[in-house]
Amino acid sequence: MRIIGKTVIALVLVAGLSACGSPADKPAGDAASEAPAMAASGDAAPAAAAAATSEAAVADAGGKPAIFTQCAACHSTEKGKNMVGPSLAGVFGRKAGTVEGYAYSDANKNSGLTWDEATLDEYLTAPMKKVPGTKMTFAGLSDAAARKAVIDYLKTLK
Numbered sequence: 001m002r003i004i005g006k007t008v009i010a011l012v013l014v015a016g017l018s019a020c021g022s023p024a025d026k027p028a029g030d031a032a033s034e035a036p037a038m039a040a041s042g043d044a045a046p047a048a049a050a051a052a053t054s055e056a057a058v059a060d061a062g063g064k065p066a067i068f069t070q071c072a073a074c075h076s077t078e079k080g081k082n083m084v085g086p087s088l089a090g091v092f093g094r095k096a097g098t099v100e101g102y103a104y105s106d107a108n109k110n111s112g113l114t115w116d117e118a119t120l121d122e123y124l125t126a127p128m129k130k131v132p133g134t135k136m137t138f139a140g141l142s143d144a145a146a147r148k149a150v151i152d153y154l155k156t157l158k
Contacts, residue, residue: 065146085102107133108134124147
């Protein structure tokens with residue numbers, strides 16, 4: 001029982017830390033696909049990583065995709081509740097850098113972006129490439145299905 005508990009804690013920590021970003025030379029991935037791949041050995045690792053990636057877009061009963069746990073490490077979905085990042089409540093259709101009470105980078109405030117499907121897709125692929133100078137150090141989501149699932153969920157946040 002203790003070994004299982006420690007393993008679960010270790011996997012949660014790996015997922016949380018990987019959501020904070022990664023070096024530029026490391027391929028962008030997601031915690032859901034990286035943790036199983038690290039735990040697996042031999043030829044099973046690629047299969048485990050592929051299965052985890054395809055499951056990353058699976059939503060819970062509330063429509064929140066599993067991959068959103070990476071976003072939730074820094075962002076709240078409650079209006080007015082900022083964390084390391086600004087609240088994502090009402091983000092779809094909003095101008096970038098406008099959540100009251102959040103100290104945005106000048107790059108984000110002056111980006112002129114409005115968060116629609118195309119802009120969010122490009123930003124979530126590589127935030128620091130889309131908005132050089134952003135405070136968001138997340139490396140990005142390389143999986144198009146995972147990005148679509150996150151964007152579809154963001155549309156529901158009012």
